[in-house]
Amino acid sequence: MTNTRNQLCSCGSGLKFKKCCLEHQNKYTVFCDETGNSGSNYLDLNQPFFVIAGWVVPNTILKNTAFLDECASSLGVPGELKSSKLLNRKKARQEFISLFERLNELGCIPVFIYAEKKYCIAAKVIDTLLDPKYNNQLDDWFTYDNVTKKAFIEKVYLFPEELLTSFIHAYKDCDAEKMTQCILKLSDYAYSIGLDTLSTLFKGALSKIESNMASEKAANKRLPNNAMAAINLPVFASLIQMIEPLGRKNKVTLTLIHDECGQFEEAYNDVFERFATADPSERKFVDGNTITFEFQHLKDFSFGNSEQNRWLQAADILAGVLGRLFDRIYHDKLQNDELLELVRPLIPSFFRQDIDLSRSICSISTVNKIYEVIPSS
Template sequence: MSNLRNQPCSCGSGLKLKKCCMEHLNKYTVFCDETGNSGSNYLDLNQPFFVIAGWVVPNTILKNTAFLDECASSLGVPGELKSSKLLKRKKARQEFISLFERLNELGCKPVFIYAEKKYCIAAKVIETLLDPEYNNQLDTWFTYDNVRKKALVEKVYLFPDEQLANFIHAYKDGDAEKMTQSILQLSDYANSIGLDTLSTLFKGALSKIESNMASERAANKSLPKNAMAAINLPVFTSLIQMIEPLGRKNNDTLTLIHDECGPFEEAYNEIFERFATAAPSERKLFDGNTITFGFKHLKDFSFGESDQSRWLQAADLLAGVLGRLFDNIYYDKLQDDELLELVRTLIPSFFRQDINLSNSICSNSTRDKIYEVIPSS
């Protein structure tokens, strides 16, 4: 083994194996970016989804970005590859098919999480109003019963958009009086469609609405720039909860690099530190999912500048492709052959069974609609 370590590395660098690729074995860097970012605006109909997506890149190929440079050259892009500027071009979409195939060949894995904003409002209704600490109709066990919670979210998702809008505005303002009116509206509607139990549960939130709203205001101020009130933070949390088990599967070490994201950087850093440095433990939820504390494999998190990193640009392209795909499916406007061809390169991440490479935070109907397209692509 000692002799092998001292042999020239097979990558052609001219360095000894022990000073080159051997240092990077079982080490990966995840480069990610976002699309559909409208912060605390859960009602942005022009962007119904928020997506975080990226590539898990073996550290052995981090310096191999020539093929990304060639992609930019082929498209006549003198600087940064950006999906917002390129996806409208047919030639660019065709070029990205080859690019995504090349990334797969190099052992890069696409990872992503997509969240439907309307569904997130419904989830916020349940999490806020059906908190046992502030609802006299619920026992503490309900806190971890995410199976029942998801079933209730599906029902609230079908409530009139106006009622969901009234709730989220009251929530963002932290106004107990507005929230009281929203609760009564939600309760009356639930009763009118035969959801008597849900109607009663909503009214259970009225007795402690002042303290509930005070708690929500305090929670939203617990992280910089009111980040707790936005959709970004729970989706980012889902991402790091997906990456840590990814490292555990093969005892890999991972580093996460996110493109600069302005007002959410401090909050992302703080959330990462809370989970990564906590005492090691796992919290099992009723549906079999696990929340992990004390990371052993996701070792580091930082931000990078996309104009200085081709890998972050590749993450931007992936997020842009997925965001456009989901929006087009959502509004029944998917007529893009190149976009469908791109999706074919991502199918393993949608359907892989041994480890999660993707996650969805959306209604069952929306997920079914998306999956009707994905297999046929």
């Protein structure tokens, strides 16, 4: 029997297999980046979505970035490939179609989460005001009843924008007096449109509003740059909660590398450590979803410099394409068929049934609007 361990590796590196690709078998690196980053400014209507996206790359091909160099050369880009600078160019969009196809051929898998900022405000209303710890109308069971929570969020999503605006400003200030006035307005409006139960639940938050806001203020101080109040943190948490099960299902080891983002780096590291190194357990919700504690497959997390890393540039392009697509669908301005061509290689990530490769944190109406376009592409 031939001992393949001592033969030259088939990848062409010139090294023996045991010193090359054998070390990388069943190991993958996820390179990710973001778009639509407005931090705690949930009300940035010019950027209705926050997207975090990346490529799951087999470690056996990490050194194979020649095709990315060729893409940059073809576009006349001497340095970093940046979607924000290139997506307006027709040639760039055409090059990115080929780039995505090549990434698929190499076994790279796109993963992404897209969050609608207005929906996130509605979710923040429910999470903050209908927390059983600070609401005398609710029992602890409600903490895990995300089916009922999501139904309430959909209702609040349709509230007048000025009510959502006043809430998020009061929340960012952690001001008990402002929040009290906001709760009364939310309750009155809910009652006026026949949402009696929700109206009553909102008023239940009044009894402990000072301790609730004090708790939020303390949480905000724990991490710098007001990270606890930003949309970025929960979306990042959702990403790592998607990647760990991916590793478990496929019995592979994963490393996550995020493009440098100074404002939230400490917060991201904190969130990762809290999940990754916690005592092993799973928190199950009513709809069957779970939160996993103690990561067994997502072993490492770090930040990289996209100027020096072509794979992070590929993640930037993926996030940029998705961000632009969702924005144009949202504003009924999708007129560029090349965007749909760019999304074609990503369709399996939208529709995989056996494992999550994408997640939406959006209203039902927005998800339906996006999915009306995606299958037709």
